[in-house]
Amino acid sequence: xxxxxxxxxxxxxxxxxxxxxxxxxxxxxxxxxAMLQKDGHTVYVAENGQxxxxxxxxxxxxxxxxxxxxPYMDGxxxxxxxxxxxxxxxxxxxxxxxxxxxxxxxxxxxxxxxDFLHKPYKHAILKAKIAAMERVRQLYATxxxxxNALASHxxxxxxxxxxxxxxxxxxxxxxxxxxxxxxxxxxxMAIFNGDILLAARKPSGGLHIMLGDFTGHGLPAxxxxxxxxxxxxxxxxxxxxxxDIVAEANQKLKAILPTGVxxxxxxxDLDATYSQLTIWNGGLPDVxxxxxxxxxxxxxxxxxxxxxxxxxxxxxxxxxxxxLMPGERxxxxxxxxxxxxxxxxxxxxxxxxxxxxxxxxxPEQVFETICDGLTxxxxxxxxxxxxxxxxITCDAxxxxxxxxxxxxxxxxxxxxxxxxxxxxxxxxxxxxxxxPQIMQMLMALQGLHAHRERLYTILAELFANALEHGLLGxxxxxxxxxxxxxxxxxxxxQSLAALEHGWINIALTHTAVGPxxxxxLRIEDSGPGFDYQRCPRDLAANTxxxxxxxxxxxxxxxxxxxxxxxxxxxxxxxxxxxxxxVSQHTS
Amino acid sequence: MSSVPTVxxxxxxxxxxxxxxxxxxxxxxxxxxxxxxxxPEALEKAATQTVDLxxxxxxxxxxxxxxxxTQLQHNHPxxxxxxxxxxxxxxxxxxxxxxxxxxxxxxxSEDSVxxxxxxxxxRRA
Numbered sequence: 001x002x003x004x005x006x007x008x009x010x011x012x013x014x015x016x017x018x019x020x021x022x023x024x025x026x027x028x029x030x031x032x033x034a035m036l037q038k039d040g041h042t043v044y045v046a047e048n049g050q051x052x053x054x055x056x057x058x059x060x061x062x063x064x065x066x067x068x069x070x071p072y073m074d075g076x077x078x079x080x081x082x083x084x085x086x087x088x089x090x091x092x093x094x095x096x097x098x099x100x101x102x103x104x105x106x107x108x109x110x111x112x113x114x115d116f117l118h119k120p121y122k123h124a125i126l127k128a129k130i131a132a133m134e135r136v137r138q139l140y141a142t143x144x145x146x147x148n149a150l151a152s153h154x155x156x157x158x159x160x161x162x163x164x165x166x167x168x169x170x171x172x173x174x175x176x177x178x179x180x181x182x183x184x185x186x187x188x189m190a191i192f193n194g195d196i197l198l199a200a201r202k203p204s205g206g207l208h209i210m211l212g213d214f215t216g217h218g219l220p221a222x223x224x225x226x227x228x229x230x231x232x233x234x235x236x237x238x239x240x241x242x243x244d245i246v247a248e249a250n251q252k253l254k255a256i257l258p259t260g261v262x263x264x265x266x267x268x269d270l271d272a273t274y275s276q277l278t279i280w281n282g283g284l285p286d287v288x289x290x291x292x293x294x295x296x297x298x299x300x301x302x303x304x305x306x307x308x309x310x311x312x313x314x315x316x317x318x319x320x321x322x323x324l325m326p327g328e329r330x331x332x333x334x335x336x337x338x339x340x341x342x343x344x345x346x347x348x349x350x351x352x353x354x355x356x357x358x359x360x361x362x363p364e365q366v367f368e369t370i371c372d373g374l375t376x377x378x379x380x381x382x383x384x385x386x387x388x389x390x391x392i393t394c395d396a397x398x399x400x401x402x403x404x405x406x407x408x409x410x411x412x413x414x415x416x417x418x419x420x421x422x423x424x425x426x427x428x429x430x431x432x433x434x435x436p437q438i439m440q441m442l443m444a445l446q447g448l449h450a451h452r453e454r455l456y457t458i459l460a461e462l463f464a465n466a467l468e469h470g471l472l473g474x475x476x477x478x479x480x481x482x483x484x485x486x487x488x489x490x491x492x493x494q495s496l497a498a499l500e501h502g503w504i505n506i507a508l509t510h511t512a513v514g515p516x517x518x519x520x521l522r523i524e525d526s527g528p529g530f531d532y533q534r535c536p537r538d539l540a541a542n543t544x545x546x547x548x549x550x551x552x553x554x555x556x557x558x559x560x561x562x563x564x565x566x567x568x569x570x571x572x573x574x575x576x577x578x579x580x581x582v583s584q585h586t587s
Numbered sequence: 588m589s590s591v592p593t594v595x596x597x598x599x600x601x602x603x604x605x606x607x608x609x610x611x612x613x614x615x616x617x618x619x620x621x622x623x624x625x626x627p628e629a630l631e632k633a634a635t636q637t638v639d640l641x642x643x644x645x646x647x648x649x650x651x652x653x654x655x656x657t658q659l660q661h662n663h664p665x666x667x668x669x670x671x672x673x674x675x676x677x678x679x680x681x682x683x684x685x686x687x688x689x690x691x692x693x694x695x696s697e698d699s700v701x702x703x704x705x706x707x708x709x710r711r712a
Contacts, residue, residue: 213602215694260694264602283605305609306602309697335601345648347599347624 626650
C-alpha cells in the first residue's frame with residue numbers, strides 16, 4: 001500500500017480530497033462548497049444527517065464536514081454511524097459549529113469528531129485544517145500498512161513454523177519411548193526443543209537410547225537434532241553399535257554446526273536381557289544407576305567431549321560397559337534439570353537430584369518424586385533451558401513387551417538363488433564390524449525385513465563365537481561372574497586390537513524350495529575349533545556378550561550343524577511368503 | 588607464582604565449565620583447574636589457593652561477573668582475568684580493558700580459549 005505524497009509543511013496546499021458536507025443551511029453549504037471546489041476537491045452535499053450517512057456509503061469520501069443541529073438525524077448520530085462504517089480507514093470528521101459550550105464540544109469528540117471549524121468560515125483556516133487532517137490520515141495509513149505487513153508476516157511465520165515443526169517431529173520422533181520400562185520428562189522452552197531424546201529397538205533385541213542437549217535453545221539448537229535423529233534411527237536399525245553412531249553423528253555435526261555450537265550427548269545400549277549397559281557419555285551430567293533398595297548410586301561420568309566439537313580423528317569413541325542387576329534403574333538427564341532455578345536464583349543442583357535418588361522411596365515412585373520435586377522447586381519461575389529426564393528400568397520382563405512401533409512394511413522378494421561369500425582377514429576384523437553390511441545386502445537381495453531380527457541374531461551369535469572363541473581364544477567361563485563380564489569385555493577389546501593373524505569366512509547361500517526360501521549361513525574361522533560332539537552342554541551354556549547364545553540360535557533355525565574340528569558352523573533358515581505376511585501383522 | 592598454573596573457571600553452566608576445562612586440559616594436561624558455579628563459591632575457593640588465571644562468566648545469577656572479577660582482582664592482583672561473554676556493552680568493555688582484563692567470546696571455542704592462554708603465557712614469560 002502506497003500512501004499519497006503530500007507536503008507536510010504547507011497548510012496552503014493539499015492533495016485533492018473527496019469531501020462530504022452535511023449542513024441543513026443552504027448558504028453555509030454553498031460557501032463551503034465554493035471554497036473546497038476552488039482548492040480542487042470533489043464535493044458531495046447532504047442536507048441532513050440521514051442523507052449524509054447515505055452519501056457516505058455511496059461515495060466513500062476522504063473527509064466529512066458535519067453540522068451539529070440538523071433535521072431527521074443530527075450530526076452526533078450521523079458521525080457515530082459514519083465512524084462505524086469506516087472500518088480500518090481513517091476518515092476525519094470536522095464539526096461545523098458556532099457553539100462554545102464545552103459540554104457540547106466534548107460530545108462532538110465522544111461521537112467520533114476529530115476537529116472543529118467555527119463559523120463564520122475562513123478559507124485559510126479550512127485549508128489548514130484539511131492539510132492537518134491529511135497528515136494524520138497519512139500517518140494512520142502508514143501505521144495501518146505496517147500493521148498489515150506485520151500481521152501477514154506473523155501469519156507466514158506461523159505457517160512456516162507449523163510446517164517446520166511437523167517436519168521436525170516426523171524426523172526427530174520419539175521412537176519406542178512409550179515402552180513400559182521407560183519414563184521420561186520433556187520440557188522444552190520453546191516450540192523447538194534443543195534437547196533430544198530418542199529410543200529404538202536393536203535388530204538383535206535390546207534398546208538404543210540417545211539423550212542430547214544442543215548448545216542454546218529454540219530453533220537454532222533444534223536444527224542439529226534432525227540429522228542426529230536420522231543417523232541414530234537408520235544406524236540402529238541396521239545393527240550398528242553406539243560407537244559407530246557416535247562417530248557418524250559427530251562427523252555430521254562437526255561439519256554442519258557453527259563453531260561453539262555442539263551437542264552434549266549420551267548414547268546407551270541395553271542388551272536384550274537388560275543385564276548389560278554400554279554407554280558413551282560426551283558432556284552430559286553423570287548418568288546414575290540406582291539399586292532397587294536405594295543406597296549408593298553408580299555413576300557413569302562424561303568421559304568425552306560433546307558431539308560436534310572435534311573432528312573424528314580426535315574423537316574418542318570408546319565406550320564404558322557395566323553389568324546391570326534386575327530392578328536397577330538408570331537415570332539420564334540434561335543440564336536443564338540440575339540447573340533449573342528457583343525464583344531466588346538458587347539451582348536445583350546435582351546434590352539435590354541425588355538426594356531424591358538415594359532417599360528411602362519405592363523404586364517405582366522415584367521418577368514421579370523427582371518430577372514433583374522439580375516442579376515445586378521451580379515454583380512457577382521462568383524456565384532458562386530445555387529440560388529432559390529419563391528413567392530406564394532394568395526388567396527383562398518389561399523389555400520383551402510387544403512393540404507398539406510400526407513395522408517396516410516391505411514385502412519379501414520371491415525366493416531367488418544367490419550366493420555371497422566374504423573372507424575377512426585379521427586387519428579387517430580389527431577395524432570393521434561386517435554385520436550391518438551383510439544385513440543390508442541381505443535386505444537388498446531378498447527383502448526379509450520381517451525376519452530381520454531373527455537373522456541378525458543368528459548371524460551375530462555365530463560371528464561372535466567365531467571371533468571371540470575361535471580367533472581370540474576367550475574363555476566364556478569368565479562371563480558367569482558379575483565382575484567377570486567387564487573383565488571379559490576388556491579382554492575382548494585388548495585381544496581384538498592385538499589380532500595379527502587369522503581369518504573368518506562368511507558365506508550366505510539362498511535357494512528357492514518351492515514357494516519357500518532357504519538361507520544357509522556358513523561361518524568358518526581359522527581357530528583350533530572344539531570337540532562339539534563331546535561337549536554339547538558347554539555349547540548350551542555358552543552365551544555370548546549379547547546375552548542370548550547358541551540355544552536361542554538353535555531355536556530360530558531349521559538346522560544348526562558343526563563341521564570339521566568345530567571351527568565351522570552352518571545354520572539353515574527357512575522362510576515363506578505367508579509367514580512373512582503373518583509376522584508383519586503380528587510383530 | 589608456582590610453576591604449574593592454577594586456573595579458576597567461574598560459570599553457572601556446567602557445560603561451559605566442562606568445555607573450558609577440556610580445552611585447557613588438552614593444551615596443558617598438567618595445569619590445576621578449579622571450578623566454581625557462582626560468585627561466593629569462587630571467592631571462597633580463590634581465598635585458599637594461588638590462582639594464576641580466572642575465566643569468569645559475565646552473566647550469572649546472583650553476583651554478576653564484573654563485580655566478582657573486580658573483587659578477585661583486588662584479592663589476587665597478579666592473576667590474569669578473562670571475562671566470558673556473549674554480548675558486551677561498550678562501557679563494560681572499556682572498564683574491563685582499563686582494569687587489564689581479557690575477553691573470551693561466547694560460545695566458547697577452542698581457539699578463543701587457547702588465545703587467552705597464550706596471552707597469559709606471554710605475561711608469565
